[in-house]
Amino acid sequence: MQISRKADYALRAITFLVNQPDNKRSSISEIAESEGIPRDFLAKILKELCRTGFLKSFQGVTGGYQLAKDKAKISFLNVIEAMQGEVKVNMCVDDNGGCQCNHRISCTMLPFWKKIQKNVVHDLGEVTFDDPKFIRK
Amino acid sequence: MQISRKADYALRAITFLVNQPDNKRSSISEIAESEGIPRDFLAKILKELCRTGFLKSFQGVTGGYQLAKDKAKISFLNVIEAMQGEVKVNMCVDDNGGCQCNHRISCTMLPFWKKIQKNVVHDLGEVTFDDPKFIRK
DNA sequence: TCAAAAAAAGACCTAATAAATCTACAATGC
C-alpha cells in the first residue's frame, strides 16, 4: 500500500523542475542535492522520465533537464504509473489473472477492492502540478 | 500500493468464517483448502488473528477457529492494519520521522499524500463483514 | 491410558524486488 521510493523521487524531481524558470536546464546533481536523492539513482529515474515523455534532456557541458510537457498535464498518477506500473490496491484487482481465488466466479471481496482502487486512482489522477501549492516559497 | 498476501489471506479466512454457522469450529486445514491458502502460512495468520482479537481458538481434537467479535465490527481496515501495520500510501506520511524531505518544513507533496491516505483509510474502514455481499450463495 | 487430531510456537529458508552503486561511454561547448 505504498508508493516506491523511485516514484516518490520522480515526483520530487518534477516538483523541483516546476519551480525552475522555463528555460533553465537543471543538472542531475543539482536536483539530487536539492531534493536529497542519491545522484546515480536519480540519473536513472530522470532518464526514464525522458523516455516516458515527462522531461526532455540536453547533453554536453551546458546540458540538463527540463519539463517536456505542460505541468497541468502531469499528475501523481501519470508519474507513479510510469515509474512503478499500474496502481493496484490488491493483487487480485488485475483482470489478467491476478486473482486465483477459489471462488473466482463469485469472489465476494473483488467488488470492494475494485471500488477502493477506483477511488485511489481517481484521487491520484486529480493531483496535477499546475496546482499553486507546488510553488515553493 | 498493495495489500500483502498475508492481509488478503486473513480477509479471506474471515470471509470463510462469516459464512459458517455460529458455533461451528473450523480447522486450519478446512479453511486453507476452501480458500486456497498455504496451510502453514494460514496457521500463522489465524494465530495472529486470535492474538488481535478477531478470532477465538479451541485446541485439541475438536478444536478450531470461530469469529470472536460481531462481524459488523470487523472492517477491511482493522484486519489489514492488524496484519501489515498502519496503512500508508507513501513512506513520508508517517508522523514519526517518515519524511526526510529536504524541504520538510514546507514539503509541497505531503498535504496531497495525507488527503489521499485519509480517503483510502476511510474507504477501507467502511467495508465491514455484516455486508450481505459477503454471504456466499 | 493412549493414540489421533487439533492448535501453538517459533526457527528457518528463499526468492523476489526495491534501492542503490559502479563503470564505461558519448555528447557538447568553450
Added chain:
DNA sequence: GCATTGTAGATTTATTAGGTCTTTTTTTGA
C-alpha cells in the same frame, strides 16, 4: 582537447514478503 554533462546498463546489496518445517502442547474419546 578537456572539462562537464547525460546515457547505458551491469552489478550489488538489503530487505522483506511469503512460505516451510519441526517440535510441543492441548484435548477428546476409543
